[in-house]
Amino acid sequence: MNIALIAHDKKKDDLVNFAIAYKHIFTKYNLFATGTTGQRIMDETGLSITRMMSGPLGGDQQIGSMIATGELDLILFFRDPLTAQPHEPDVSALLRLCDVYGIPLATNIATAELLVLAIEKGYFSWRDTADKYKTKGLNS
Numbered sequence: 001m002n003i004a005l006i007a008h009d010k011k012k013d014d015l016v017n018f019a020i021a022y023k024h025i026f027t028k029y030n031l032f033a034t035g036t037t038g039q040r041i042m043d044e045t046g047l048s049i050t051r052m053m054s055g056p057l058g059g060d061q062q063i064g065s066m067i068a069t070g071e072l073d074l075i076l077f078f079r080d081p082l083t084a085q086p087h088e089p090d091v092s093a094l095l096r097l098c099d100v101y102g103i104p105l106a107t108n109i110a111t112a113e114l115l116v117l118a119i120e121k122g123y124f125s126w127r128d129t130a131d132k133y134k135t136k137g138l139n140s
C-alpha cells in the first residue's frame with residue numbers, strides 16, 4: 001500500500017510527531033510526500049520516503065498525478081485552514097482527485113488517526129490485494 005504524507009508549514013510539527021507516534025505502522029508501507037514535508041519526516045523519524053517537489057513548486061500536482069494513475073491508496077494531508085496558500089488551486093485539485101478516484105483522504109490529525117488505526121486493524125488490507133491486480137488508469 002502506498003501512502004502520501006503532506007503538511008502545510010504550520011502543521012508540519014504535528015505531522016512529524018504523528019509520524020513518530022505511528023512509525024511502527026508507517027514503516028510497513030511505501031511512503032511518498034511533498035518535498036519539505038518528506039525531508040522533515042525523514043530527518044526526524046528515519047522513515048524512508050519518496051519525495052516529490054515542494055508543494056508550491058508542483059508537489060501537490062505530482063501527488064495528484066499518482067492518484068490519477070492508481071499509484072496511491074491513502075492521503076494524509078495536514079492542511080492549514082487559517083493561512084492563505086499561494087498554490088491553493090493545486091491543493092483544491094489534489095483534494096478533488098481524491099474524490100474522483102475514491103481515495104481515502106484525511107485533512108486533519110483527528111481523521112488521520114482514525115485512518116491509521118484502521119490500517120493497523122487491517123481494514124485496508126484489501127487494497128494490497130487490489131494493487132497486485134490493478135492496471136494503471138481508469139481506462140486501461
Ligand SMILES: O=C(CO)COP(=O)(O)O
Binds near residue numbers: 006009035056
Ligand atoms: O505545500 C504543501 C502542500 O500544499 C506541502 O509542500 P511541502 O511539503 O514542500 O512544504
